[in-house]
Amino acid sequence: MMPQDNFKEHTIRQALSTNVFGHSLVFLDSTISTMTEARELVSNSAPEGTLVIAEEQTSGKGRFDRNWISPHGVNLYISLILRPSTEVLVKLGIITSLALARVIDNFLPANNNVSIKWPNDLRINKKKVAGILIENHIGDHQNYSIIGVGINVNSQPIKIPSISAIATSVFQETNNVTNRVDLLNSFMKELENLYLNGLNVDSINREWKMYLDNIGDNITVRWGDHTYVGVAEDVDTNGSLILRLQNGDIRTLPAGEVTLTV
Template identity: 35%
Template sequence: MFLTDKNIIVLNEVDSTNNYAKQLIADKAGEGTVVLAQYQNSGKGQQGNFWESEAEKNLLFSQILYPGFVEAGKQFYISKLVSLALLETLQMEIPNVKIKWPNDIYIGHKKVAGILIENTIKGSSLASTIVGIGVNLNQEVFVSNAPNPVSLKQITGKEYDVQEVLNEYLKHFYLLWDELREGNFEKIQNYYLSQLFRYNEWSWFRKEATDFEARIIGIGEFGQLQLEQKLGEMAEFMFKEVEFVI
């Protein structure tokens, strides 16, 4: 382990950068501290899923924030701006990058990055946030049963420097973080919707083994997916209540 001059802790191996970041918060780590790992032996994805990543091939990190200015009810805005910062970073290399609700990053119909955000709440506001991010940069073979992984190198043929991509993400993130501090919620919401995978497009979804056609018309206050079905019926779904048919 070593600490860079930009407050980035680099680890050769760790179970999960989010777990490591939790201990740093307990030890009063400063805001903006980043835990960067070359390999995670128990990488965490959404809903307890495992995040596959070959050693020294990809960008795996967690970011510590103290967003006391964000009301607990608006915590999904952090997910939005993290997704947007990551999207902007990848769009510098390839154009057809989108955010698949709630916060997976897709290139075409394949997943290039995932985000896991863990918040703690104090009173009516957020006390701390750990932003965990995994980006497939240079990995060329995936062996897990994940349905549709892809790396940037598989698409562009280029090799990427992990630290350079991290630094680029941080630049984009802090510009958006300032927007959140200033309370520009509508601006962030509109930007997020404009970059959303299959936004306002008729496509297929699945709920409890039943497929139905609908289009995304919005995102609710708490991050719920708002769909309009073919007969005009509106419905809202929280995370894992509905899935995309891809």
């Protein structure tokens, strides 16, 4: 029996030490997906920083509508509503994955290798521990973005045959139960700091690139109706992949529009 970590709405509200993120909070025991709930809130003019949290998703989705296994009471499933400038909007993938990588790093022993598989998967020793899904809308009057994040905290993917070879959790890597309230607060603080304070862009990009684990790999990328095979040579300042094709040509592929296999 997994020890309880007191993951309740009132304990989350008390613990959050952010200035904006999570001050408007929706806590659900079960939902189809936090992204679905967040879309509804956006349509009702939810303020920036509105945070949707669920203990369980019955139809959680990752990028390209892939299923995200979301058992009850052990992981983090959240969606955050932002209203960024266009300049910040294009960098949300970078700052979100960097913030999460920093936080997961801090919750693990030093010998674990936390990395980012471009564009939005977090991995520990090359096994997926978290996924990020970002939906953006650029409007005439105001932009909005919804950042959806699923983190395998105290689940045991090793017991789920369909993902046991490719996924892990903080619990599996540490053999200790992690307090999800503490992890959530740390992530929200780190992300808010990067989002609001406009830190040095060059420094952020350099650190983010250091976490990337598939630069230099031979990969296959599906982009729209096209499939490209080549070497992941680099990323640009907005996080798009620079792919060198087998014939030597270069393609720059935005993160939001591709699916990648190694």
